Amino acid sequence: MKSIRTILSTAFIAGLAIVIANVASFAASEFVGVWAVKDSKDRPFEITLSADGKATSTQEKAKEGTWKEESGVAVITWTTGWTTKIIKEGDHYIKTVYKKGVPLDGPPSNKSDAVKK
Known part of the structure; x- marks a missing residue:
């Protein structure tokens, strides 16, 4: 016993x-925090990455998701099936977006600067 x-x-x-x-x-x-980014029409919105792995967005199309850090990259999986990456390039960050079903090593559907607030 x-x-x-x-x-x-x-x-x-x-x-x-x-x-x-x-x-x-x-x-x-x-990556934890609020990120200012832009959509494909150059409209600003915010992505919030929480310490518990939750992701939220002020953009209408992708409001909720989860995220994890993989090899120094924040990979966000939205409930819509789309994926967003936030990547450090040199001294700044870039946001890339991939449509549902598109490989993450292919060309992104959208790309913008990502600035942590």
Whole structure:
């Protein structure tokens, strides 16, 4: 009985450590915050990336989604199926957008500067 409690306690602590590490990786990300960007018609809107992995937008077409950092790039997956990337290029950031089903290593549908507020 004691060994079962020890195993369960160890598993719980290990699971908790993994959760804390994942949350900490979002919190430490340079991408967490509000980003000023523009759409394909040069109209400004904002993208907010939260420490918990949620993404929201003030743009009508893509209001909610999730995001994660992959190799120094914020990859946002919107509920519409579209994907947005925020990438650091030199001393500034760029937002690229990909239509649903388009490979993320192909040409983007839209590109603009991304400025963290």
